[in-house]
Amino acid sequence: MISWSTGQRISRTRGRVSMGKILAVATNTVRQVVRMRIAVVFFVLLLVILPVLAAASTGDGTVKGRLQTFVSYGLSLIGLLVSLLTIIAMTYTTTADIVQCQVHTVLTKPIRRYQFILGKFLGVMIVDVVVLAIMSGLVFGITIYSPRLFRIDPEQMEQLNNEFFTARNALRPTEPDVSKEVEELYQRLVTSQELEQVFKGLPREQVIARLTQQKRLEKRAASVGQELMWEFHNVRLADPNGSLFIRFKYNVSSNPIDLQISSQWLVGDLRQLNQGVQVGTPIYRVERKDPVRTFREFAVPADAVAKDGYLAVAFLNDLDNDTVVIFPLDEGLEVLYKAGGFTANLLRGVLLILVRLVFLAAVGVFAGSFLSFPVAILLCLLVLFTGSTSGFILESFSFLGKNLSVIYDYTLKLLVQALPRFDLMNPTKFLVSARLIPWSLVLWQGGGPILAKALVLLATGLWVFRSSELARTTV
Amino acid sequence: MQYAVQTIGLTKIFNDWWGRPKVRAVEELNLTIRYNEVFGLLGPNGSGKSTTLKLLLGLLYPTKGRAIVLGGDGDDPKINRRIGYLPEESYLYRYLNPRETLDFYGRLFGLPSKIRRERTEALLEMVGLKAVANRPIGTFSKGMARRIGLAQALINDPDLLILDEPTSGLDPIGTKQIKDLIRTLASRRKTIILCSHLLADVEDVCDRIAILYGGRIRAEGPVKELLQRSDRIQISTGPVSQQTIEQIRQLLAQEAGQVDVSSPMERLESFFMRIVSEAQARAQPTSGAISTTQIGSFLAGQPSGDLLERLTESVEQPQPATEQSATRPIETPTPVKQEILDQLVYRPEDQQDKGQG
Structure with a gap:
């Protein structure tokens, strides 16, 4: 009985130490991303652009149109820039430590390679969450306070509450059997x-x-x-x-x-x-x-x-x-x-962006585990671009000739289908028309499969990193 | 476990892009390093020294053979816990300052924050970078970065210390300090592998050496045995008259035939040390490292207390390693006294007082 409880204690202590190491690498990665000014550039850019965008958005001239345009462009911009930040930070922090040989001093300490990479991953995600929270908070603040700024009458405010500051479900007619x-x-x-x-x-x-x-x-x-x-x-x-x-x-x-x-x-x-x-x-x-x-x-x-x-x-x-x-x-x-409500809907929208960031960070780990920084970044950008336009790609190539169709089915189509459909998880199309972003989309339909794919990529990256030699030929 | 490090037929061949053998960096290396030994790995550039160390630490995988470090694999965290490693370049994070750097590496060892803080401060003092502990390492000279590199290798008070070209980029004071440190750690029964092509450094501190060339061991053994020339005798004395010298010369000439009598030269290292010590004693300002020739208390195996006092004691202890290592007399550096150490420690208020005066 005594030995059992001691065993549990040891196991708990080990877990704490192991997490402590991952957190140490994560803290270091946050410092790296911030002090190498990778995050700062994107942060300042968003901090400047978002208020300007709020002032410049006119939409169809109505307050609702202004808000729709601002939320649409604002969230899209945040999504794009934080995606780029994730790609650059993740691939840089993984590849730079190998190229500049810091792994020689870090991985000769009692830390497993998977802990090192998970620490890097966690660090980038911490930066992502902080930037995303601040920027979406800014969008939320500007959106909520804009109607007061324009001093709209109660009737218009009611219309705004019904058609914008809300989250609505949609009924679509069933397609007839033809x-x-x-x-x-x-x-x-x-x-x-x-x-x-x-x-x-x-x-x-x-x-x-x-x-x-x-x-x-x-x-x-x-x-x-x-x-x-x-x-x-x-x-x-x-x-x-x-x-x-x-x-x-x-x-x-x-x-x-x-x-x-x-x-x-x-x-x-x-x-x-x-x-x-x-x-x-x-x-x-x-x-x-x-x-x-x-x-x-x-x-x-x-x-x-x-x-x-x-x-x-x-x-x-x-x-x-x-x-x-x-x-x-x-x-x-x-x-x-x-x-x-609008607030909870916006929160779910931001979570959809976060799901995308988790996937991109996993792609960054995977690419950074065996590619150089520029090539890894290129691969990640390709994934982002393809995932964001996969609907358009699938539609464009859906009516090919017989022979081309076979080649397409077993190459590009497979690849595009393997990637997440970021276009289907774009929160702006929900928020602009005040549609409810269901939890099922965040967790199961979109989030679940994407996070599962991210996990596979992360595990593959960890495996490659674990089996690679980290020192270069120096003779 | 008889050996701290043992390699059995260790071979590393680097292949080209097509998988064809390109470079045989290490070949059939059978190396044994005993516990509590200061072992020197010598060789010209590209002889396979650093590759051997990386194979020991699991940063490279052997093509053939095996390396056993402290009874296990060099990339096993349980083994890493007892190892300190200083690579051939310092390889530190440029955006961290020295204090953050040491804290980070301490966290990787799972050291509690109180111990991390104590050790960080002791090591910063030891490597003379306390005054610049909040400056990013990216702004440091190579020698200053090297000092932090050394400090990170010591944060866990390792049983096995692997130093790859530790004195590269260091000034003579730093070089001497590393040699003092190696001697102190050796006296605490630690195992040290010193990899260098600076022969004088190795000669001064190592018990045994191996000379590598082309990835193979060409010579191996105790330094004393390898370097001692039994066909020559050297006699040292205090000042004697010319007449006595002449008598000795005649006496020796009868038996040995050829006799050479001259006054010994002071070694450049000790001469340099003396000049810099005098400058530091006058507290002349510098933006670089303030070398104190101190050894961190936890490394000297002492409980915490008055650090400066203990450091003085450790410096004043005779160093047995110097006696066994040469066929010529080696100058033991003048022990640093308490009052000199007091002056060596940089205090900004001293500068202000002088400025105001």
Whole structure:
């Protein structure tokens, strides 16, 4: 019994000493990053640019537009510069100690190589967290105090609270099943021998994908005087006395002279109209005129939702318009409702940036373990760039010829898919439209896989570092 | 465990990019270094000395053979805990100051903060950099950085001290101090490996040496045995008259045939030491290291107390290592007295007093 408790004590002491060594290297790395002025440059740059950006952002001229522009550019800038800081600091601190031989004095002390690298990693992350916290705090402060600065009236403030200083969930209409129509169209094209003319050499699945997209867009298109209706089921709102927000964007077949579309909207339980039954819940009618190719939104009271959670939204392409109106796929039409607060949402957004930084730091360790500083930095930048534009890359290469497609599938596509999709985890697109960043995105959908990949890279870097000779040929 | 360090057929071959052998840095090295021995590893540039040390410490991996250090592997933290290593260049963090540097290395040994603080201050005093302890090392001269390099190697009071070219870039005072330190540590039964191509330094302090050339040992043994010339006799005396010299010369000439009689020259090292000591005694200002010829208390194996007093005692003790090491008389440096040591310690207020006066 005594020996058992002694063993536990020894184990605890060892753990403390081991952590103490990692912390010693981490503290030293913080000093290195700060005193070699790597962090200072980025810090000062952000400290100067963010207030200037706040003053220069105008957006669409409204206070909401200003804030949206500032938060969007501000957070993007912070994300980019702190990413660059992470890449430079991590690769520098790993490679410089090997090239300048400080590892000779450090690793001949009782510290394991993995402790040394973990210390470096921790040090860079400490700098990241501090810079990120200060800068996002600055963005938060400027955003919160801006409305007071502009002395807006209570009505505008309420609109800001509903449409910007909030976190909303989005309902999107389910895409209709068009597979039967697509198959018929495909067969018709084959029979009429038009297939080869229209889709030269494309494999069947890519032709089907294009035709599906085309058919879905047709379902979201309204010619002059035509009505479109979307239905939502099981809508459960946290605040039944709050508001619903219909967010939409118009694409058009031909531009109207004033680039505006007149429309009429009906929001509510539209089953009551069809079946001619007594009206139980209000149906809201809204007339609007909105610019084309711009996201717009309007609010209706949340009591439009029926008791069974049913909600319908109908759009009428006004007779004044001389064009077909198309609602783009995905974000073309959404119903938003309040699901959280702005502060917590911003915090989750900053955590999304932090997840990216953890991954980049792990790439830095991996690259720095076997590459020289310039090459390691280049690799990290390539990862950052590819991860940030992976959606665009995948989309651009999705319709290749048969032969090219095979090469692409087994090379670039694999590589891009192996990297995290930073573009999907960009917090600005959530915050600008006041959408809720769900914890599930931070922890599981985005954060989890990215952190798992970071762990694999970190472990590989540690393994390479552990098995390498750290001294150079000096004979 | 008979040996502090043992290598068995240790071989290191550096390959080129294609994996072909390019340089045979160390070849079939069988080295044995006993506990409590001051061992000198000699050789010209590129003879494989530093490579051998890096193989011992696990910074390089052997192509063949094995190195056993303190009964284990040189890259095992349990073994590293007992080793102090000064590389051929100091390899310190330029942005840290000496105090932060020593604290950092102390933390790697898991030393409690109180002990780290005590040792840091003692070592800073020993290497004469207390006055510049808050200046970044990047602004130091090579010699000053070397002193901090030495201090970091001693922060754990090591059982095995590995010094690669320890006197490189040091002024004669620093050189002497390192030799004094080696003697003090040797008297505390520590094992020291000294790697150098400065033969006089090695000759002064080492018990045994090995001479490397082309990665192989060409000669190995006790310094005394290797250097002693049994076919020559040297006699030293105090001042004697010319007549007595002539009589001795005739007497010796009858037996030995050839006799050479002359007055011994003072060694440049001791002459230099004397001049600098006089300058320091006059407290002339300098922005460099203030060498005190002191040894850190914990290294001299003494409990904490009045540091200066103990240092004086340690300096005044006779140094047996000098007696065994030469075929010619070696000048023992004049012991530094308490009052001189008092003057050697730099105090900014002294300068102010003089300035005001």
